[in-house]
Amino acid sequence: MASQEQHRSVSLRRTGEGELVATNARGGELTFGTGEEGGFTPVELLLAAIGGCTALDVDALTSRLAEPERFELVVGAEKVRDAGGNRLQDITLTFHVTFPEGESGDAARERLPDAAARSHDRLCTVSRTVELGTPVSWSLAGDA
Incomplete structure (x- = not known):
C-alpha cells in the first residue's frame, strides 16, 4: 500500500x-x-507530461554545468484507431538544446546524451509509466 x-x-x-x-x-x-x-486536449497534456518530465530531468542534469542558450523539446506521436481502440504509438522526443561556447558549455553538451538516456531509462515517472504499461482502473462513487 x-x-x-x-x-x-x-x-x-x-x-x-x-x-x-x-x-x-x-x-x-x-x-x-x-x-x-x-x-x-487530454492527449496533448499527456505528450506535454512526457516531455515535461524528461525536460525537467535533462535540464537539472545539464544546466548545473552551463545555462542553456536554447532549450526546447518537441514531443510527437501518431494517433491510431484500430480494433484495440484509440491510442498513441511511436512517441518521439526531439531535443533542441544549445549551450554557450567554452568549457562549461562543452561539459553540458557532453552530459546531454547521458542525461536524456537517464531520464528515459530510469528517472521520468511519466514516460516510464507509459512504457511499462501500467493498468488503469475506474470506479463509480456512491453518489454517481
Missing part, C-alpha cells in the same frame, strides 16, 4: 461543455478540454 507521501492525485471538475479544470493538492489549476479556442 502506498504511503501518503508517495500517493499522487488530481481532481477534475467540469466547468462547461467540453471543458474541465484539474486541481492538484497544492491548489494549482489547469484548464483543458476538447481543444476548442486553442486549449489543450
